[in-house]
Amino acid sequence: MLGRTFSIFLLACLQVIFAVPHDASFSQSQVIERDVAVIGGGAAGTFASVRLREDYNTSIVLIEPKSHLGGHVSTYLVPETNTTLEYGVQSYVQNGPEADFFARFGVSTQPFAARRLTPINVEITTGGLLKNYTTPSANATNEAFGRWLAIVSKYESFLEPGYWDFPQPPNIPADFLIPFEDFAKTHQLEAAVPRIIAISGVGYGGIRDLLTLHIFQAFGATLTRQVLENRLLTQVGSNSLVYQRALALLSDDVLLSSTIQTVKRTETGAEILVTQGKKQYTIRAKRLLFTAPPSLTTLAQYGLDDKETSALSKWTIPAEFVAVVKIPCIPENTSVSFLPSAAAPSNQLALKDWPYSLRLDSTGPSGSNLFRIIFGSNTTLPAEEFKKIVTTSVHTLQEAGTIQGNCSVDFKAISEHTRPQWKLTPQQLKDGFVQELYALQGYRATWYTGYAWAAPYSSTVWAFTDDVLVRLLADLK
Numbered sequence: 001m002l003g004r005t006f007s008i009f010l011l012a013c014l015q016v017i018f019a020v021p022h023d024a025s026f027s028q029s030q031v032i033e034r035d036v037a038v039i040g041g042g043a044a045g046t047f048a049s050v051r052l053r054e055d056y057n058t059s060i061v062l063i064e065p066k067s068h069l070g071g072h073v074s075t076y077l078v079p080e081t082n083t084t085l086e087y088g089v090q091s092y093v094q095n096g097p098e099a100d101f102f103a104r105f106g107v108s109t110q111p112f113a114a115r116r117l118t119p120i121n122v123e124i125t126t127g128g129l130l131k132n133y134t135t136p137s138a139n140a141t142n143e144a145f146g147r148w149l150a151i152v153s154k155y156e157s158f159l160e161p162g163y164w165d166f167p168q169p170p171n172i173p174a175d176f177l178i179p180f181e182d183f184a185k186t187h188q189l190e191a192a193v194p195r196i197i198a199i200s201g202v203g204y205g206g207i208r209d210l211l212t213l214h215i216f217q218a219f220g221a222t223l224t225r226q227v228l229e230n231r232l233l234t235q236v237g238s239n240s241l242v243y244q245r246a247l248a249l250l251s252d253d254v255l256l257s258s259t260i261q262t263v264k265r266t267e268t269g270a271e272i273l274v275t276q277g278k279k280q281y282t283i284r285a286k287r288l289l290f291t292a293p294p295s296l297t298t299l300a301q302y303g304l305d306d307k308e309t310s311a312l313s314k315w316t317i318p319a320e321f322v323a324v325v326k327i328p329c330i331p332e333n334t335s336v337s338f339l340p341s342a343a344a345p346s347n348q349l350a351l352k353d354w355p356y357s358l359r360l361d362s363t364g365p366s367g368s369n370l371f372r373i374i375f376g377s378n379t380t381l382p383a384e385e386f387k388k389i390v391t392t393s394v395h396t397l398q399e400a401g402t403i404q405g406n407c408s409v410d411f412k413a414i415s416e417h418t419r420p421q422w423k424l425t426p427q428q429l430k431d432g433f434v435q436e437l438y439a440l441q442g443y444r445a446t447w448y449t450g451y452a453w454a455a456p457y458s459s460t461v462w463a464f465t466d467d468v469l470v471r472l473l474a475d476l477k
């Protein structure tokens with residue numbers, strides 16, 4: 001039940017009459033009136049809801065399809081040890097908003113320390129050791145990152161936290177439009193590539209042809225500095241803690257496990273029909289704040305017009321999964337990367353030249369035989385196909401003798417993170433893609449935030465969300 005008092009506001013211009021489904025199993029539709037309906041309760045939506053209600057005295061309802069808040073945060077509870085392990089979001093860039101947000105919920109942070117793992121590089125088709133591939137030296141990596149930082153710093157104000165100041169088409173820097181392979185060779189950045197892709201995951205299917213802009217977006221100046229200075233943070237306890245406490249605070253203003261059926265929008269408000277199990281709600285809001293991945297699919301119920309459809313139809317939608325699996329015969333404290341043989345002997349730019357990327361990282365606790373699977377593909381595929389690829393890949397390791405013994409792959413938890421990605425042509429940028437996308441902000445009573453609109457990390461998304469809220473609140477007045 002939504003018990004919180006809400007502002008009494010009638011959407012005078014909204015003359016939409018809802019046909020409530022004549023399904024007797026639905027209870028009477030409850031009407032909820034709010035200033036803002038926040039769609040999606042991941043990093044952006046949870047943060048925005050708390051800020052709006054608690055700091056801006058703005059009534060909200062938060063609508064989330066899953067049974068919990070947190071989005072890309074995935075926490076697995078190891079039953080044997082009653083300890084948690086993070087298999088989604090790992091760490092936070094220090095960027096400002098995260099400090100207040102964590103402090104508000106009494107969550108402390110600690111320096112993020114990646115587990116020390118022994119790398120095992122295997123050839124992706126055979127599972128045999130890719131002995132003729134060498135990773136760059138630490139020295140070469142640092143030098144390449146020094147050059148990288150000098151370059152991304154120049155473009156920081158265009159790209160972080162969001163793209164409000166992205167250059168108009170005639171002024172787009174030539175660097176943005178160059179295929180990354182050419183750019184990396186010109187600036188001798190190859191040695192930075194393994195770390196850039198390991199941390200950001202950018203470039204399923206290959207990074208050589210991606211526009212350099214997309215690598216800048218995936219690994220911008222703030223992230224680069226903090227990775228180099230070891231300044232990333234993680235929550236003490238688990239990365240889910242802040243979301244659990246935000247849910248407790250927002251309580252009745254959150255509709256979990258709920259599905260948006262229809263959305264009717266005008267310039268001054270929206271009416272949303274939401275079902276939650278057998279319950280049904282009619283939400284009337286002055287504004288929508290859409291924080292889910294912005295695709296034609298997630299916005300299918302919103303009656304998009306031509307302008308919206310055009311702006312939102314240029315994404316590439318790959319597949320991304322993370323999982324926790326138990327594989328007793330892979331040694332503890334190892335990280336197994338499946339690489340294309342084209343990466344040998346040291347072609348770092350070819351590391352992603354395969355339709356999918358797969359890595360298995362030992363997670364501990366000691367003796368648990370648990371691994372975190374990080375997987376992404378350049379085409380969409382169902383969870384069953386993902387599981388098959390993982391299982392088959394582990395079998396190739398056994399058959400090639402890379403790992404001793406014959407053991408099963410036992411999936412303990414799977415989380416899908418498939419979402420639209422930036423993968424543009426130079427022409428699309430010259431045609432004003434970024435401006436077209438941002439012109440949707442505030443259009444038809446709808447504001448947007450989330451990874452697709454900003455530097456795609458939780459705390460940069462929060463900084464961007466703060467910018468959106470200022471504009472949304474001005475629009476509400």
Ligand SMILES: Cc1cc2nc3c(=O)[nH]c(=O)nc-3n(C[C@H](O)[C@H](O)[C@H](O)COP(=O)(O)OP(=O)(O)OC[C@H]3O[C@@H](n4cnc5c(N)ncnc54)[C@H](O)[C@@H]3O)c2cc1C
Pocket residue numbers: 039040041042043044045063064065066069070071072073087088089090091092093260291292293297298299320322417449450451452456457458459461
């Ligand atoms: C595996 C993985 C690991 C990552 N690790 C890190 C990390 O360590 N550090 C970091 O800073 N960033 C990390 N990120 C980046 C991540 O993009 C951001 O941290 C952050 O989660 C982005 O917030 P968001 O609100 O845009 O998206 P999300 O957090 O994904 O939130 C979107 C929400 O919308 C909901 N939703 C989906 N579809 C609909 C719909 N149709 N209608 C309504 N709601 C819907 C989803 O259930 C979800 O709750 C990681 C991303 C992935 C995929």
Ligand SMILES: *[C@@H]1O[C@H](CO)[C@@H](O)[C@H](O)[C@H]1NC(C)=O
Pocket residue numbers: 007057
């Ligand atoms: C918050 O908003 C409500 C409803 O609009 C209003 O009555 C109240 O005075 C506001 N409180 C503050 C502290 O601004």
Ligand SMILES: *[C@@H]1O[C@H](CO)[C@@H](O)[C@H](O)[C@H]1NC(C)=O
Pocket residue numbers: 082
């Ligand atoms: C598991 O850990 C939590 C939090 O650390 C604690 O509250 C709980 O009592 C523990 N449960 C068991 C069965 O030990």
Ligand SMILES: *[C@@H]1O[C@H](CO)[C@@H](O)[C@H](O)[C@H]1NC(C)=O
Pocket residue numbers: 123128129130131132133341344345
């Ligand atoms: C490296 O080894 C793989 C097999 O592990 C082989 O397929 C590939 O041709 C070799 N590449 C080079 C450059 O030697």
Ligand SMILES: *[C@@H]1O[C@H](CO)[C@@H](O)[C@H](O)[C@H]1NC(C)=O
Pocket residue numbers: 139143
């Ligand atoms: C490491 O790089 C420095 C320059 O930054 C160079 O002087 C030094 O010789 C390099 N060391 C090795 C082992 O390559």
Ligand SMILES: *[C@@H]1O[C@H](CO)[C@@H](O)[C@H](O)[C@H]1NC(C)=O
Pocket residue numbers: 204205206352353354355356378379
């Ligand atoms: C996916 O990647 C492979 C190789 O890396 C490439 O051949 C293929 O064309 C890509 N597919 C799509 C849809 O981009």
Ligand SMILES: *[C@@H]1O[C@H](CO)[C@@H](O)[C@H](O)[C@H]1NC(C)=O
Pocket residue numbers: 115116332333366
């Ligand atoms: C793995 O590393 C942990 C410390 O991170 C250590 O306690 C453990 O003994 C290691 N396991 C093996 C098999 O070396």
Ligand SMILES: *[C@@H]1O[C@H](CO)[C@@H](O)[C@H](O)[C@H]1NC(C)=O
Pocket residue numbers: 398399406407
């Ligand atoms: C592993 O065991 C399964 C049956 O449990 C068997 O089908 C398979 O051939 C074995 N593989 C190897 C490499 O021994």
